[in-house]
Amino acid sequence: MSYxxxxxxxxxxxxxxxxxxxxxxxxxxxxxxxxxxxxxQQRVKKWGFSLEEALKDPAGQELFLKxxxxxxxxxxxxxxxxxQDFKRRPLQEVAVRAQxxxxxxxxxxAPSSINLDSCSYERTSQNLKDPGRYSYEDAQDHIYKLMKSxxxxxxLRSNAYQDLLTARKKPEAxxxxxTSLEKFTRSVGKSLTGKRLTGLMQSS
Numbered sequence: 001m002s003y004x005x006x007x008x009x010x011x012x013x014x015x016x017x018x019x020x021x022x023x024x025x026x027x028x029x030x031x032x033x034x035x036x037x038x039x040x041q042q043r044v045k046k047w048g049f050s051l052e053e054a055l056k057d058p059a060g061q062e063l064f065l066k067x068x069x070x071x072x073x074x075x076x077x078x079x080x081x082x083x084q085d086f087k088r089r090p091l092q093e094v095a096v097r098a099q100x101x102x103x104x105x106x107x108x109x110a111p112s113s114i115n116l117d118s119c120s121y122e123r124t125s126q127n128l129k130d131p132g133r134y135s136y137e138d139a140q141d142h143i144y145k146l147m148k149s150x151x152x153x154x155x156l157r158s159n160a161y162q163d164l165l166t167a168r169k170k171p172e173a174x175x176x177x178x179t180s181l182e183k184f185t186r187s188v189g190k191s192l193t194g195k196r197l198t199g200l201m202q203s204s
């Protein structure tokens with residue numbers, strides 16, 4: 001029940017979205033907005049449900065990365081993303097990419113060293129003796145839990161997230177009035193310009 005109530009407004013078959021539901025109309029604007037790098041308030045609110053939701057949205061992932069950079073801990077998310085990509089690599093690239101990730105994040109003197117517990121580190125080093133797509137599963141899980149319990153909670157309290165969450169768009173009615181006024185102003189301007197041109201032509 002809790003999950004259903006949480007996500008009800010995000011189910012276009014239960015709650016009518018704005019713009020219209022692309023599944024029942026020919027308007028794809030809703031999907032375009034969902035893919036946009038300028039997220040709606042509804043999308044931003046969803047990032048607060050869980051770290052998973054924030055990372056699934058490219059805009060949320062980018063904002064979280066910028067937040068981690070401000071805290072000088074972006075290597076955690078970059079490692080997590082590298083492993084996500086690693087799992088989808090063709091089999092012939094796995095061995096080489098596994099060593100590249102180790103060199104960047106886990107080797108002694110690594111340029112983007114991450115903080116792993118001893119058990120995860122040992123299991124990962126053992127896995128790399130015969131690397132596969134899931135050799136970094138333990139390490140990735142540890143880093144994810146670390147971000148979830150630490151960085152993510154601070155991210156939700158950060159100004160960057162709160163500013164997006166509390167942003168308010170002007171009411172549609174006000175936007176409509178402004179648009180009508182702009183149209184009226186433009187039409188008057190064109191009319192005056194036309195009269196001036198006519199007067200100039202007659203005087204010449």
